[in-house]
Amino acid sequence: MTARTEKRSSRVDEGIGESAPRPDGIAKLKGEFEYAQDQWVEGMLWGATTRSPHPHARVLSIDVAPALAIGGVHAVLTADDVPGRASFGLEHSDQPVLAGERVNFWGEPVAVVAAEDDATARRAAAAVVVEYERLEPLTDPEDADSQGEVFRRVRIRRGDQSASGSVVIEGFYEVGMQDQAPLGTEAGLAVPDGHGGVDLYATSQFVHADHEQVVASLGLRPDQVRAHPAGIGGAFGAREDVNLHIHLCLLALHTGQPVKMVYHRSESFTGHVHRHPARMWYRHEADEEGNLVRVRAKISIDGGAYASTTAAVLANACYFAVGPYNCESVSVDGVGTRTNNPPCGAMRGFGAVQACFAHEAQMDRLADVLGMDPLELRRKNALESGDPMPTTGQVIETPLPTVEVIDSLAAMPIPEESERAGLPGGSGLTTEEHHVVRGIGYAMGIKNLGFSEGFDDFAQARVLLTPGGAIVETAAIEVGQGLVTVLAQIARSAMGVSRAEVRHVDTSRIDSAGSTSASRQTQMSGGATLQASSRLRARILEHFAGDDLNDDGVWRDGELVVPMSRVTDEKWEETVTFRHPPTSPPDDDGQGVVHADFALAAHRAVVDVDPELGLVTVVRVDTAQDVGKALNPQSVIGQIEGGIMQGVGLAVMEELILEDGVIRNPNFTDYLLPTILDAPDVEALLIEQEGSWGPFGAKGVGEPPTISSTAAVVAAIRDATGRALTRVPVRPQDIAL
Amino acid sequence: MEVHHPTSLPDALRAVAAGATPLAGGTDLMVEINFGHVLPDHVVGLRRVEELKSWEDSRIGAGVTWRRIDEHGPKALAEAARTVGSPQIRNAGTIGGNVATASPAGDGLPFLAAVDASIELASPTSARHLLWSDFFVGVKQTAKASDELIVAVRLPERLPSRQAFGKIGVRNAMVIATVGCVVTRDDDGETTVALGSVAPTPMRAHRAEEMISAETSPSGSALAEFQRLVSEEVRPITDHRSTEEYRRHAAGVLARRLLERCLR
Amino acid sequence: MMVSFTLNGSPATGRVERPVSLLDFLRDELEVTGSKSACEQGECGSCSVILDGVVVCSCLVMAADVEGSSVTTVEGLESEETLNAVQRAMHETGAVQCGFCTPGIVVAATDLFSHNPSPTTVEIKEALAGNICRCTGYGAIIRAFETLAEESA
Incomplete structure (x- = not known):
């Protein structure tokens, strides 16, 4: 029967381009x-982890008897209990599932226990007696480099290596170790299937990678392990690597019972990788008109004890070392070191953040020496679609609206504040209006989208x-x-x-x-x-x-x-x-089509600084971002505002502080995350130039907000104070003393 | 595990004397418990004891929350109250707890030092009060005996006419003090300056006080000298929150600014 | 020992054998998991509940000390079918991303609006200064409550 239904428009509600609400x-x-932390099944046990109190030590003996003697403890497992591959890793399997002979970072897992409740499990984990012979930790990346303790070296040579410019700017920059600090800590539940296999429901950004690593270490067939996506409380890179996944499956199979594990915050700070701290030397040469003639950079990032994604992060830092600017003569030498510091890996921005802080400081100094407006210098050198990447030589084939991004940002008005956000020092009442100097700074950054260097993505x-x-x-x-x-x-x-x-x-x-x-x-x-x-x-x-x-x-x-x-x-x-369109590994000079797509953003930060006390309030951050096509504008804005806040955090407060390889502030009292009173006002312009291979021309939008917001905030603080500020986070003493 | 919920002070004191761990707002003790540092099996909850929540003029019951002090306290103490943790912490945390924990960074402590407050202690068989400087003896160490409970904080009946509080931290809210400071100045010029996070206990900068109290109308150079003396007198350390050098500098700057506020 | 109190308007009882926090007690013992654990030290607000009329961090309340008290969690704010005004405002502005901070923010903001139906932006920020959000940068959260404050004005 043919209905006489009135045909509706073929355009559906809550389709692409609309700010559809979240279904969850x-x-x-x-x-x-239900988050991974909230999972519960009948008869489940709780897992806990015994961790090394030393950054570097030989494990002489492990006595699990005192832990097993505690009532309610079902299992205590060590390296000897790992039936399959003894190690794991996203790119290289170099990290022990449980350290057997040697611990290489503070907090490295040595044993795992399962008990009838969380408190008993934690007590048992603490009762495992491990005898260590302490070894001198290698914590200085320069020492590691000279000793050949490196995960990867990257060498990029493009163009005439003897080119030179009349204006020369040289600088050294440092980035501290930032943490993703997702609000949900690591958590998961492993349930044995009764036939020798296991179902894993754990926090993750990549369940198939978890699956592969669990299968290998458990010595099972792939079909015996099923990794299920679970409810996630944020990630930002912290959940790419395996942490509790193999442990949970080991415990579940060993006990024959479901096992749940939830990291406490302090444990989370040791249980996932961090953003790589970086040291970067730069030399920019330009002609009198401000055209970049030659850029040289040496970039050292510290990977800590195990490989994780250090090789890829380093490559990214090097590939984006120049920023979104044309330059025909480039050399970059990068090294990712192996030390006894906490392992570092993926965090939003993935290497581009570190390089951006340095190249944007250089661009500002160059503009200053040339007497040019900082945005004019950037526009003059703008890398656009059709241009070769200054580092790899890859011709950019998707849209890259660099000039439009710069011009759009420059045209954004700085509104009068209707209600003052607050003075530096906030509720501490340290600062009055007459102590405050305002500064404005700009920065822009570029990054790849998707996996690179020939990875079958x-x-x-x-x-x-x-x-x-x-x-x-x-x-x-x-x-x-x-x-x-x-x-x-x-x-x-x-x-x-x-x-x-x-x-x-x-x-x-x-x-x-x-x-x-x-x-x-x-x-x-x-x-x-x-x-x-x-x-x-x-x-x-x-x-x-x-x-x-x-x-x-x-x-x-x-x-x-x-x-x-x-x-x-x-x-x-x-x-x-x-x-996505195929990529390939670079040649010996770092040249090649190594990336599938690119996106960029520019930021303008307005800060109020109390120079005498070194206190900063970030008043506002405006941005223009290359998004291809905004499939859900409200979500895009959410990514932009959230990404900017993490960039602001790195600029002025977020740092894991290490002392001889030990994290001194693994908690939310001392690892400071911005509060709502630290949040700048944000105005965002979405620059839509369709043409990328993404659906409807969309580009990824998550990382660009984090890349140049840090650099923009520091540029604004420099503008207010005249200080060089070559390190982030900028601490009060860096300004005031 | 044994937990008492007394509603009267004598019952609370008996429980403390019997070895129960006092639990006020929980904002310090529960952190220690959650982190596995302590595991008390005998606890006395104090939040139902009306006597501890009473506040009569200059006698502030130990159980008065920072939220109430923010709303009703003397100026500089209210300003300090507003910087204690977050709204949630101020709703639970008490002045007695701040005194009992005796952290060098305790937000309420510089005020107590600046006005020469006393701490009132009681046990089932005794009652005494100690001047703040006799009470705080080291980092998180006090002169309180194990069978005693802090029952109140006693301020002088007349407080200095001008007072100002300031606290340096790198976040706009919910932050441990890098330096905390209270400056008071009375009509006769007598000035006190008390500081936190720059010594094992809250401290007074006596030489700076003496110098500036003698100045009836301090000049710019007197203010600079005051700042210099404060920086000289503090005894800060370098830790993961800041450096000795910065704390020394910032203590002087902050004290000078607060004095300027008092002089206006 | 047994602890009896009022949870979201109904009597609740549970056994407490250690000095656990109210948060752990709610989540692990009573299986009321709306309140989230993210820092265990009162620095993030994810576990915010209303205890005897005031907002507190349930990780800093000893479970054994809620005897006879009244506790309201995110689960107790509205009937099963509907969202309250605070929740609706957050839904509309996109103030939820990963959502881990959301229950705490809902509790703190519901408390704010119950005392002050049209708060200023500064009042909104001060009331939420103890609630860390790592995803949104707070923009959508502020817009949600500014809009709600305007509607209530």
Whole structure:
């Protein structure tokens, strides 16, 4: 029967380009959303970890008997109990699952226990007696470099290495160790399946990578382990690496019972990798007109005790060492050192943050010497689509609206403050109006999107059409950024149906979506969702010989020919593995097509400084960002504001302080995160130049806000104080003394 | 585990004398418990004891919260109250707890030092009060006996007419003091300056006080000398929160600014 | 020992054998998991609850000390079907990302608006200064409550 339904517009509500609300928002607001920390199953045990109190020591003996003697303790496992590969790692398997012979960083796991409750487990972990012979820790990256303790060296040579300019700026810059500090600590639950296998539900940014590493260390077949996406309280890079995952599975299989583990905050600070601290030497040479003639850089980042992603972070720092500027003569030498400091790895911005702090300070100094406006200098050297990357020589083929970003930011008014945000010193009442000097600073940064250097980067998604609407199945992790919102928006728009939901499935039911990192999921899993949706729609239309599909069903020539209830009598699903344009490893000079896409942003910071006390309030940060196409403007703004806040944190307060390899401030009393009273006002302009390979021309948006906001804030503090400020975070003593 | 919930002071004192760990706002003790540093099995909860919450003129019950002090306290103490932790902490944390913990960075302590407050202690069989300088004996160490409870803080009946509080921290809220300071100046010019986070206990900068108290209308150079003397008198250390050098500098600057505020 | 108190308007009882925090007691013993644990020291506000009429960090309340008290968590703020005004405002401005801080912010802001229906921006910020959010940069949170304050004015 042909319905006389009035055909609605084929444009669906809450499709792409709209600020659709989060599907999990209401559950989160009501406290009903289940995070990894909230999981509970009947009969579960609690796990805890015995950690090294030394940054470097030989393990002479481990006595688990005192821990096992505690009532309610079911298992105490050490390195000897790891049945498969003894080590793990994202790029190189160099980190012991449990340290057996030697501990290489403060807080390294030595034993894990399972007990009937959390407190008993922690007590048992503390009762494990480990005899150590302390060794001298190697903590200075320069010493490590000279001793050959390195994870990777990067060498980039492009253009005439004898070129020189009449204006020379040389500088040395340092970036402290920042922590992602996601509010949800590491947590998970492992459930044995009764047949020798295990199901893992743990905090992660990349369940397929967890799966691979768990399988290897447990000595199981891949089909015996299923890693499930779990509810995540933020990530920012901290959850790319394995931490408690293998431990939980070991304990669950050993005891035959489900085991849950939740890190406390202090443990979280040792349990995940951090942003690499960096030391950078730069020499910029320009002609009298301000054209960059030659840039040289030496970049040293400290990877700490184990490899994690140091090699890739270092490469990124080097590839983006010049920033979004043209220069025909470039040399960069990078080293990622191995020390007994805490392991460092991924954090939002991934190497580009460190380099940006240095290259933007250099650009400002250059502008100053030349007597040029800092934005004019940047515009003059702007790297745009069609230009070769100054470092790798890769010609940029996707849109890169650098000049538009600069001009848009420059044109943004600085509003009069209607209500003063607060003076430096805040509630401490240290500062009055007449103590304050205002400063304004600019910075811009560029970074790759997606994985690079020839990595086979793909994401699989499956789209189904059911009576309840479209379903997107994926193993891509929602960390809070809104992937669940945007994938549903893409499915709605591409399928033409108004109901779509994202369903997370485990590693046995779908192939990898890759990591939720590198600003990549909107483009990668979004790309897979778009292709799968489009193909599925085309197949349905072809099958029913229709020309349109919407909630009512399949249409032909303006008439409903098959109602949705009949369409979904059949099973409709389409699985797509999406790949971005291929990249390749660099040659010996660091040259090649190593990246798939790029994005950039520029920031203008306004700060109030009390120079005598060295206190800073960041009043506002304005930005223009290259987003390709904003699929959900509200989510994009959320990424921008959140990313800026983390950049502000690195600029003025966030640092893990090390003393001989030991973290002195592994807690929220002393690792300071910005509060709402530290939040600057933010105005963001989204620069949309479609043409990227992302769905509907979208680019990833998560990292650019964090890259140059730090540099902009410090530039503003320099403007206010005249201080050189070559290190972040800027501490009061750096300004006042 | 044994927990008492007395509603009267004598019952509370008996529990303390019997070895129970006093629990006021919990904002210090619970951190120690959560971090596994202490595990008391005998606790006396004090928040139901009305006597401890009473506040009569210059006698502030130990159980008075920072929120109440923020709303009703003398000027510089209220200013200090506003910097204690967050709203949640101020709703729970008490002045008695701040005194009992005796952290060098205790936000309320510089005021007590500046006005020469006394700490009132009681046990089932005794009651005494100690001047602040006799009470605070070291980092997190006090002269309180183990069977005693802090029951009140006694301020002088007449407080200096001008007083100002300031606290340096690198975050605009919820931050441990890098330097805390209270300056008071009375109509006759008598000036006190008390500082926190720059010595094992709250301290007074006596030489600076003496110098500036003699100045009826301090000149710019007198203010500079005052700043210099404060910087000289403090005994700060370098730790993960700041450096000795910065704390020394900042203590002087802050004290001078607070004095200027008092002189206006 | 047993502890009895009023939780979200209903009587609640549980066994306490150690000096655990109210937060751990709620989450692990009573399986009321809306309040989140993120710092264990009152520095993040994720565990905010209303105890006898005032907002506190439940990680700093000893469970055994709530005997006879009244505790309201995020679960107790509104009926099952609806969002309260604070929750609705946050939903509309996109003030939720990972959501781990959200229950604490909902509790603190609900308390603020119950005492002060049209707070200024400064009052909003001061009331939420104890609630750390790592995702949003606070912009959408401030917009949510500025809008709500305007509606209430």
